[in-house]
Amino acid sequence: xxxxxxxxxxxxxxxxxxxxxxxxxxxxxxxxxxxxxxxxxxxxxxxxxxxxxxxxxxxxxxxxxxxxxxxxxxxxxxxxxxxxxxxxxxxxxxxxxxxxxxxxxxxxxxxxxxxxxxxxxxxxxxxxxxxxxxxxxxxxxxxxxxxxxxxxxxxxxxxxxxxxxxxxxxxxxxxxxxxxxxxxxxxxxxxxxxxxxxxxxxxxxxxxxxxxxxxxxxxxxxxxxxxxxxxxxxxxxxxxxxxxxxxxxxxxxxxxxxxxxxxxxxxxxxxxxxxxxxxxxxxxxxxxxxxxxxxxxxxxxxxxxxxxxxxxxxxxxxxxxxxx
Amino acid sequence: xxxxxxxxxxxxxxxxxxxxxxxxxxxxxxxxxxxxxxxxxxxxxxxxxxxxxxxxxxxxxxxxxxxxxxxxxxxxxxxxx
Numbered sequence: 492x493x494x495x496x497x498x499x500x501x502x503x504x505x506x507x508x509x510x511x512x513x514x515x516x517x518x519x520x521x522x523x524x525x526x527x528x529x530x531x532x533x534x535x536x537x538x539x540x541x542x543x544x545x546x547x548x549x550x551x552x553x554x555x556x557x558x559x560x561x562x563x564x565x566x567x568x569x570x571x572x573x574x575x576x577x578x579x580x581x582x583x584x585x586x587x588x589x590x591x592x593x594x595x596x597x598x599x600x601x602x603x604x605x606x607x608x609x610x611x612x613x614x615x616x617x618x619x620x621x622x623x624x625x626x627x628x629x630x631x632x633x634x635x636x637x638x639x640x641x642x643x644x645x646x647x648x649x650x651x652x653x654x655x656x657x658x659x660x661x662x663x664x665x666x667x668x669x670x671x672x673x674x675x676x677x678x679x680x681x682x683x684x685x686x687x688x689x690x691x692x693x694x695x696x697x698x699x700x701x702x703x704x705x706x707x708x709x710x711x712x713x714x715x716x717x718x719x720x721x722x723x724x725x726x727x728x729x730x731x732x733x734x735x736x737x738x739x740x741x742x743x744x745x746x747x748x749x750x751x752x753x754x755x756x757x758x759x760x761x762x763x764x765x766x767x768x769x770x771x772x773x774x775x776x777x778x779x780x781x782x783x784x785x786x787x788x789x790x791x792x793x794x795x796x797x798x799x800x801x802x803x804x805x806x807x808x809x810x811x812x813x814x815x
Numbered sequence: 816x817x818x819x820x821x822x823x824x825x826x827x828x829x830x831x832x833x834x835x836x837x838x839x840x841x842x843x844x845x846x847x848x849x850x851x852x853x854x855x856x857x858x859x860x861x862x863x864x865x866x867x868x869x870x871x872x873x874x875x876x877x878x879x880x881x882x883x884x885x886x887x888x889x890x891x892x893x894x895x896x
Binding site: 529 | 885891892
């Protein structure tokens with residue numbers, strides 16, 4: 492099977508869905524003539540024209556609102572936030588309009604908001620944030636975060652076809668750094684389903700996004716020390732695949748949660764609480780979290796290196812938990 | 816002695832590309848030599864050396880990929896300025 496990059500997978504998903512369904516269109520800053528800040532929509536303007544690839548003003552609230560309006564009359568817009576950090580400007584439209592439409596009057600709001608997120612790219616505090624936590628507490632939204640090219644494509648197609656608003660967290664660090672086999676024929680990755688990225692028996696590591704690769708690296712080292720890790724790649728953050736989480740906890744009885752997002756009130760806190768409520772009697776020790784510290788993402792490269800969780804941090808947490 | 820510096824690689828990308836080119840030349844050299852070697856032991860050594868160079872090419876190619884990935888992100892952040 493041919494291999495393509497994470498970025499190419501996103502591009503392919505957009506291209507195929509725009510070809511398949513004329514109601515799908517793209518809007519955002521510089522997505523048209525320029526081809527997107529990361530060149531994901533390069534050539535789309537020429538291929539699909541100015542009515543389906545819309546360059547917008549620098550107004551995230553405005554173009555997200557426009558997308559929501561279009562979705563209410565049968566379109567399937569895909570909004571590109573140039574950097575996920577700017578999504579805060581559209582917070583009201585996403586949280587108070589898109590997420591509530593279904594509850595207020597039963598209206599489907601099939602929009603996808605592509606959010607290039609994450610650090611390790613020397614972008615500093617305004618171009619590196621993990622934004623999933625901002626929206627994790629909002630009923631009515633779905634949040635996905637692929638870690639592989641395969642999932643990047645399959646989850647984006649599933650998101651475009653979904654009738655609810657989906658925040659699609661695409662990790663910038665992975666864009667051109669990973670490649671994996673992706674089928675040429677059509678497929679989707681279902682929203683709400685985690686995958687076992689690595690089977691193991693001694694300890695479970697629950698993670699998503701770029702941290703899947705960090706934990707796989709850690710698991711390789713730990714294997715050499717005789718510790719068998721099971722890695723759960725959540726793929727979807729909201730709604731969480733509770734069944735997969737509880738299944739792995741009951742299997743290994745030890746859990747480490749790893750995410751790049753800051754610690755307090757993060758996705759890991761909710762997963763830990765769920766495990767405590769539902770699987771307490773299966774636990775052999777506390778649920779540990781390996782996360783970024785509660786600070787903005789530093790611009791300084793050495794500080795950023797300390798900020799982003801590394802394989803050594805995961806190994807250290809696993810070794811500590813294995814002593815219980 | 817006058818040195819023509821215009822042809823020397825100056826950016827890290829140029830240096831890496833030049834290094835890949837030279838590693839490729841070394842690979843070709845050892846591989847061709849191996850084909851001409853008559854003694855099996857000599858051929859084995861030359862093929863091993865060629866494989867080493869191939870490893871260097873892969874390592875340098877990974878560096879180029881990493882650098883390009885970061886350059887694209889830098890360009891996105893700065894708008895190419």
